[in-house]
Amino acid sequence: xxxxxxxxxxxxxxxxxxxxxxxxxxxxxxxxxxxxxxxxxxxxxxxxxxxxxxxxxxxxxxxxxxxxxxxxxxxxxxxxxxxxxxxxxxxxxxxxxxxxxxxxxxxxxxxxxxxxxxxxxxxxxxxxxxxxxxxxxxxxxxxxxxxxxxxxxxxxxxxxxxxxxxxxxxxxxxxxxxxxxxxxxxxxxxxxxxxxxxxxxxxxxxxxxxxxxxxxxxxxxxxxxxxxxxxxxxxxxxxxxxxxxxxxxxxxxxxxxxxxxxxxxxxxxxxxx
Numbered sequence: 001x002x003x004x005x006x007x008x009x010x011x012x013x014x015x016x017x018x019x020x021x022x023x024x025x026x027x028x029x030x031x032x033x034x035x036x037x038x039x040x041x042x043x044x045x046x047x048x049x050x051x052x053x054x055x056x057x058x059x060x061x062x063x064x065x066x067x068x069x070x071x072x073x074x075x076x077x078x079x080x081x082x083x084x085x086x087x088x089x090x091x092x093x094x095x096x097x098x099x100x101x102x103x104x105x106x107x108x109x110x111x112x113x114x115x116x117x118x119x120x121x122x123x124x125x126x127x128x129x130x131x132x133x134x135x136x137x138x139x140x141x142x143x144x145x146x147x148x149x150x151x152x153x154x155x156x157x158x159x160x161x162x163x164x165x166x167x168x169x170x171x172x173x174x175x176x177x178x179x180x181x182x183x184x185x186x187x188x189x190x191x192x193x194x195x196x197x198x199x200x201x202x203x204x205x206x207x208x209x210x211x212x213x214x215x216x217x218x219x220x221x222x223x224x225x226x227x228x229x230x231x232x233x234x235x236x237x238x239x240x241x242x243x244x245x246x247x248x249x250x251x252x253x254x255x256x257x258x259x260x261x262x263x264x265x266x267x268x269x270x271x272x273x
Contacts, residue, residue, distance in 0.1 A: 001142030005111040006059045010048065013055060017047035056106045063110040064103035068093045070117040077124045095227040108143040115139035116149055123247055129157055129164040133171030141179050144195045148257045156250040210263040 021028045031051050035041060040053035048055040071092045075085035093099055102110040119135040122128050136153045139146040150172060157165040180190040187193070214221050222229050235252065238244040 001138060002106050002108055002111045005063065005114070005142070006106065009059060009062065013048050013058065014046065017051070017055075021047055053105075057104065060106050060110050061103045063114055064093065064098050067098070067110065067114045067117050070114065070121055074117065074121050074124060077121065091227055096225040100224075112139055112143040112146060115142060116146065119149075119153065120251075123153065123156065126161065129161060130167035130171035133157070133168035133173075134175050137172035137175035137179075141175065145258060145261055148261065149254050152250040152254045152257070156247055160246050206263065210259065213259060213263050 028047065028051075031054060035051055035053055038053055068089050072085050072089040075088045076082070080088065097109075098113065101107070102113060115135050116139050119132045119139065122132040122135070132153065133150075136146070136150040140150050154165070154168060154172065157168040161168070183190055183192050212219065215223060217223060235244070235248075238248060
């Protein structure tokens, strides 16, 4: 999924690299030395392949920048002023792991956030739900745990936009069908090994893993992004003022189910270790 997201940018990046290298060959050798010193030796081939680490950095940064713009648009759609929306987007970009992790390389995280935020914008505007369904399905193609967002988004559409729910389902089904066809041709199965479901289950370390996911010094959400703790206050305020919508319920469900799923992954890793 991540490869498909960045594919349209490759011709542009290839052109820019070719022009830069022809204009200053010495700079290319300097960049190659930078690759080696950063622990990512260059690979023989065209510039964007040879300088793969720098290419990934550019592409990943662009994806997070685009996501930040979408977050700004979401904030405006939710009624925030321009200053408030700008503050929220800056907090997203630099107060979370968006910049420190997602923008540093082509992980699943950046493209996943971009697809989820685009889908959320369409859900908030209650428009083009077939596209929202396709975006959430593609988010699943990028990262398997996004199946949670796809299911919760479908549930929200069925409960609030019944006439458009069919379109939402069709949009998602088209993407998933193409994904299944590609997997069948490549792996001989509808899902690749990485996407095979794992059984969730409680154990003596499961509750410890849930806590670790929030406050662990190594991976705790509120340790690395403490500003997100204010989202709990935001939920409380929305409930208090009677503004907690069905979309908010589905989003809260996504957070809760992600927390459980990631906690179980940590538990299984701990148990195997």
